[in-house]
Amino acid sequence: MSISKILNSLEKSWERDDILLKIKNGLDTDKIVNEFIEKNEIQIKELNNLLRPQDIDLLNQVEQLSTCESKLINEIKNLNYLENNENHHIMNKKKIVPSNRVSFNKISSLMINWSNKFVVIALITISAIALSKQAWA
Secondary structure, three states, X not given: OOHHHHHHHHHHHOOHHHHHHHHHOOOOHHHHHHHHHHHOHHHHHHHHXXXXXXXXXXXXXXXXXXXXXXXXXXXXXXXXXXXXXXXXXXXXXXXXXXXXXXHHHHHHHHHHHHHHHHHHXXXXXXXXXXXXXXXXX
């Protein structure tokens, strides 16, 4: 059997939709690979015997491509996570800021009212003391 026929047969056995469904159902990726190897052991051994050094180089390049794609997917996922987390953090800050402003406004309003009353009471007290001193003098 030729390399291309073996590769086509293996490709048909490795249906991405079926693999994705297995992953969604919680099957471990190592188990998926081991099942594939067991199921296609004869073809894999035959392919291995037909591989030339340049074919092995090509397989290494395909492996590097897959690793690169995996890293890219991971970066996109992390970027999406960071953006979502940052947006969530910003939304939480926006929620906190108005409540802080309300609290600050309440506190400042209380301080203004209290300090005004304090000043009025202090002025009345000082005036009362001054008047009583004049009355006693």
